[in-house]
Amino acid sequence: MLKFLLGFLLRFAKKGYTFCVQKRKINKAAKTKDEVFSKLSAPEQIVQRNLEHVLLENDELIRYTKTVFGFCPEWDDKVNFKTLFLGVIENYARYCLTLPASEGYHHSISYGLINHSLQVGNLSLRKAKSLFLPHKFPLDVERLRKKRYHYAAWLCGLLHDAGKLHTDILVTAKDNAELIWYPTDESLASWMIKNNVSEYTIKWRRDRLHKKHETASLHFFQQVLTPEARKYLNTCPDDLFVEISDVLGAHHRKMQYLHTSLRVADSVSTANDIQVVWDEKLGARKAAFHEKIIKTLRSLSSDWFEKGKAFAIDDEIYLRWPECFSEAAEKLHEIDKTIPNSSKAVRKALADRGVIRDVSDNEYALFFLGEYSSEEAYEFLLSSETKKGVGLLRVEWPSHVIGSQPMPDNTLGLLKLDVEGNSINYTSNPPEHISVKLQSEYLAEKERAKKNALKLTTEKQASPQSSEPTQAGDATATTVSAPAANE
Template sequence: MLIRKLLRGRRNAAGTDSVRDDTGWESPRTGAQLLATPYRQQLLRAIQESTSLTAPVFGAYVKEPLQRYAERVQLLPASESHHHSYPGGMLDHGLETCVFGLRLRRQHLLPPKESPERQSSTGELWSVAVIYACLLHDIAKVVVDVDIHLRSGRRWCLWEGTIPDQYRVRYLKGRDYFLHAAANPLLCKEVIGNAGLEWLRSQPELFGLVMYAISGHAERSGVIGEIVSQADRASVAKSLGGKVSNIDKAPRESLQSKLKGAIRHIVTEKIRLNEKGAQGFVTAEALWLVTPLVPREIKSYLLSHGIEGVPSNESRLYDEMQSHGLIMENPDGRSVWKCSVEVGEWRTELFMLKVHKSLVWSGDEEPEVFSGSVGAIDVGESCEGCQLARQQRKDQEQGDKPAIPETLESQDDLEASILDIVTGGDEKAAPDMERQPSRNPDEGAEKLAGQASPGQSSSGEEFLAWLRGGLKNHKVLMNDSKALVHAVDGMLLVVSPKVFKRYCQEVSGEEKGWKEVQDSFQKLKLHKKNKDGGSFHKVKVVGPNKKSSTLSGYLVGKDDLMEEGKEVFDNPFIDLIDGKPEE
């Protein structure tokens, strides 16, 4: 079956797709030529099989826009060092997102809240709208993130038309990573065409949802935006080698390559450099990253993208990075350096990792060096970071398990993969967990779970603040890949124990103490009781192939976790098993 085999094979290697000459110039190609590779032809067939359009209608309203999209993006990558960062990556990402989007669209009766007759008569237009939104959700990256230089010496902008001559691409320094969403409509007409826009405009509500979805207004994009978001994350997870069931049977890249990509992403997109209070400093010798803040960001990034085999223990993570030559050891042979940082009259001491600059930037892309100074201090036995590392290593010898999120049992079909993408897998909370006292908690657990003194926040309140902030800035995923929160029946299911383990990992670097944090959160009494008076609710997760699993967690009102006025749509894959909660 085509759908089952669709994403098993990787895209063509850059060498077979590229028409680059010996001097590094790419030659432009027609849309038909770009779509002619076996992998892209499979994607095109999957898109066509997911609609009920006649061949002439599909050709005019879908295939031609896909060809125009291909001609615009040519062999540009989708990112510099993140997902699909190879020649042709933007084209592959767009097509993959369309395939995932159409599979997810099957879970919705569209247009919503309309009669069966109207859904039957306009449903295919909504399917085409999903294709358009998926195709255009990232397209402006090739306008605002890169400079395109023609061999003639001219700089080319894609709103001028398709690339007319041999070209090279250079990523812009200091680019705005959110600008592409606002700029996506610039290329909307060129890709969709007049006929497609007129068809969309025949349904004003649908036209609005598509425009909001491609321009970064997630709060107004409704079900179209939800589908695009989930499909985008599925394609990204596939590219990064994340756990997307058996969607891709090709050999995975090593953890070493994932760590490299994560370091590049965090340094170039997430942290501040070379200023007072920054998380990183660039010197003539190396890049210095503050611990444990940056390593925890790296670990969080890998886990959020479904990467397996990430050490849960920070010292093991450092060892992994050191063994692959990603960081330089200090004179004592350890990973963590104690450093003095000075700029002007400001001075502080920090524990840091020393990273090769070439890991993040090529020679002509390096930022200016830090105007102050970073100097190593004699580590010796006083290095708290190293003492912590030694203690963690001792704990490690007693048994370390990789921080691999539990997932649904592997299933050899795309529908099961999407189910795994949306729910993040099956992880259950023990029904009596809330009644079990902690046994012999260690110092870290006591720190997390300690009773709040007057005027202090409890660990439950601190967890709540972390969860609210994470949902607001999308660091905590909802209704999505490896999600910690799902919307169901107008409320939010906070998946336990996964969410508490994730919190403890980010706060303390390890999962110890999560039970105490959970107990403290439960005492806030924000959750709804189930019909038996217990705290945990179970939901049934049902995929397109009717296979199912369960998740457990706390059911909390949306207003307790989300911004006021934030519209949240229920996850169509899950239903409460134990019915409505007690009021």
């Protein structure tokens, strides 16, 4: 018994000693890390904190990615998960840091871009493993080729939105707006350290176009790859770099293996995030239907303004009916099949929430582009011309569509507000309200002038003795002036 107790105490003491040694090593490593960290400049410390935050916040997702990728027979000291995955993640995180993935659509909070990218990378890898990759080579070669295609699917998912760094986002130093970061020159982390920038300002480019970033993602592909990753891809029997370039350069082909993996993954990640609204004080909560629609409107707005489907008129935003609402419904349905693909459902949801003016199905504003004089506007309205008109619905608050972006330039034209014909003429001068009543008065005045002119002509024909030229006052009797608009 005594021997047993002595053996137990000895084992316990040995474990305690081992624990103390390990704890001492951990504390020493932490102390060394703190000493090194304290010697870094302020921008270097900020960058380091951001990188640690990304890895810590996504630790579970990254470990799951390792599990999904699975066993690789080629793993060694140089080619392994650390060099192929973690190294690439850290390189890309130095470009993204705290940048959001979109202005107001999905992953629009701090670290949104890198978080979304890691999610899509993981999902794209999972989807690729479930797809059939047609065989081209003997089985032993195919086994190695297939793993490289799985890795390529992860890379495409990770970098699919990288183009936004160049096309959509403008980053400047907070205390010096003239100090601009150019993503194709260097990473955001490198720019901060080189220019001693501790804080930066993010602005969404006003001239950005919908999906334009897809053609720019390829610029960042070589920038974030580790030497081991390049070698791993180069040893694929296929020219895998060409296929990756097709996907990241938006030259993908239908039913292509990598493109299909990425498209499905991006849709799933976006759909998951669009279900959530983030509040700084309350945190995340489930998004209401109208909030999902607003996110979608913002994501499409740049493209709509570029193609003449959305207009700024007198500092108000108008959307083309039904085109804009159909596109929004289609995009929502694509990422969430429970949402009906119906423009009327989208319109009703926005009207119920007061986002757009609540009108009946056959009532919307008709807009006629161009600058009309007052007389031209009256004549046009009285002609009941509708073929040249564009049907529009007004958004009650511009930020529902443009977010925090500056208001686009106003468009001039004649806006017919309702089926009765009440209208507003927007010109370079103050807008002119043309009510149905004013149109009736104009028409009546025009008829009176016509009768006066006819009467004058009849009197002249009945008086042959009168050969005098028409007086100036008589000549002006046929001119009709538009009635003054009611204030």
